Amino acid sequence: MSKQSKPLPKxxxxxxxxxxWESTGxxxxxxxxxxxxxxxVLPNLKPSTKTISLRLPQHLLxxxxxxxxxxxxxxxxLIKVWLQEKVEHH
Incomplete structure (x- = not known):
């Protein structure tokens, strides 16, 4: 027995x-x-970030x-925010 679905609004x-969808009912x-x-299955879905290695002096870190x-x-x-701000400034 299949229930008739309501039409989805545009x-x-x-x-x-x-x-x-958040509303009640x-x-x-x-x-x-x-x-x-x-x-x-989305086999080619890639993360939007890339992992890098960055060597910093201990006192800076x-x-x-x-x-x-x-x-x-x-x-x-915080590093990402600072880098983004610097890139946008230039």
């Missing part, structure tokens, strides 16, 4: 779709038959870690 934007099972769902600690952020995140 959305003008991703924000509108997000609001729809917007249960996806009313719109989709999840029994027909198939697993998807210590200073960066202290600055990150004062801001309550991970030191690698």
């Amino acid at each position: 959305f003008q934007s991703e924000a509108e779709e997000r609001a729809f 917007s249960d996806s099972t009313e719109y989709l038959d999840w029994r027909q769902a198939q697993s998807v 210590d200073s960066i870690k202290a600055a990150a600690n004062a801001r309550d952020v991970p030191y690698q995140s």
Whole structure:
């Protein structure tokens, strides 16, 4: 016995779709038959970041870690923010 699904509304934007699914009463099972769902494999999906090695003098790394600690952020995140700011400045 298959339940008739409600037609899925047309959305003008991703924000509108997000609001729809977040709203109360917007249960996806009313719109989709999840029994027909198939697993998807994305073998070529690559992370958006690249790992690098960077040699820094110990005193510089210590200073960066202290600055990150004062801001309550991970030191690698702080390095990325600083690098991005410098790139945008030039």
